[in-house]
Amino acid sequence: MANAIQKGVVRATLWGLAFAALVVAGVLVGSRGLKDFDTALVPYAGATVFASFGLAYRYAMWLQRPPTRLYWFRGWQIFLKPSRLPANIVLLVRQLFSSVGAQSFIARRGAARWAAHWFISWGSLLAAAITFPLSFGWIRFETLRTSQEQYQAFVFGLPVFRFPLGSVLAVLAFNALDISAIMVLIGLGFAMWRRARDRGALAVQQLSGDLMPLFLLFAISVTGLLLTVSTHVARGFHYNFLSQFHAVTVIFTLLYLPFGKFFHIFQRPAQLSIEFYRRASAAGPQATCLRCAKPFAGRLHIDDLKQVEAALAIKFAAPPATTGIQGTHYQDVCPPCRRKLLAITQDGLWRGHGRPRPEGP
Secondary structure (H helix, E strand, O other): OHHHHHHHHHHHHHHHHHHHHHHHHHHHHHOOOOOOOOHHHHHHHHHHHHHHHHHHHHHHHHHOOHHHHHHHHHHHHHHOOHHHHHHHHHHHHHHHHHHHHOOHHHHOOOHHHHHHHHHHHHHHHHHHHHHHHHHHOOEEEEEOOOOOOEEEEEEOOEEEEEEEOOOHHHHHHHHHHHHHHHHHHHHHHHHHHHHHHOHHHHHHOOHHHHHHHHHHHHHHHHHHHHHHHHHHOOOOOOHHHHHHHHHHHHHHHHHHOOOOHHHHHHHHHHHHHHHHHHHHHHHOOEEEOOOOOOEEEEHHHHHHHHHHHHHOOOOOEEOHHHHOOOOEEHHHOOHHHHHHHHHHHHHHHHHHOOOOOOOOO
16 A cells, blocks of 8 residues: 555656656747746746646555546547537537636635636636746737837737737736735635624634635735836835735645645546436436336446446445446445445344344334
8 A cells, every 4th residue: 555655656756746847948949049048937937846746646646546547538539439520519618618618617605705706717817828938938018120110919929919008908917916816805805704693614614724715815816906006106116015025925825736626626627528428328328227127227337337446446346245236336226225225234244143123214
């Protein structure tokens, strides 16, 4: 057991190093050998490299769990099946729109929870889509040499488009992070309002797991907005302090990313395969209960459960004396019959100790 754990740690460490190296390579290639890389953003890039290592390490450890490993690979196997690939791609697009775009999976748990989740998710995604490419030198903006009123956007060193300084596009481009910060603050407002009113949430919430992510997002958003206020309203008042404080909050959040609640952001896409698995199990052969002979689940799902239980050393092979059926596995019996078998077993044990059968209906 100890050797297996050590091998798992080594394997996850190698995956973490590989992904960290991939990020470094992406920075080098995307910034054209650091020609477009802003040295002032080195701390952000360094924290991102560490976060990529931590995320890959934890994800690899997560995938080494027998249930996760089996269902993760089974989901890809089902998705990439040639005969079902076109339909699966259409279904994947629908799921991405529903789960990621509309956040519909959280809407069933309440309107306030959905609003908080939607604003925080999209505000954070928008900020990440802007911050990381800028930090890595993949995107930059320059004024034209021939006109100070025109901006040129570069992507991977290639000129992409131009826009005038006073245009709507310029306002959106230069204030996109402020927009994302406002969206996150709106989501945080809904989240804290719901947590303050929900006694169930108050009873189980923890500082490190539930409140710390909200505090970090609040600090990043507020300090980012204060930088804009300092630049455009307060004539640079305490700009250096605010920029350093904002950098500290962002870097700390990146370092916290693999170890806290934010990790579920990277786990959630893996759950999209559940729908493919469910459909494949429902369309395939069905498992029939060995006691009542009624179908109760997909054979694919039951067989996979047996594999997982065997990998976890869970012995669910039912003895014939209990069920009256030779060679029975507990998963081959439907849930209603399992409850009946439990009652029969308890009755047999009761009478085996010389006690009379309880009277009653």
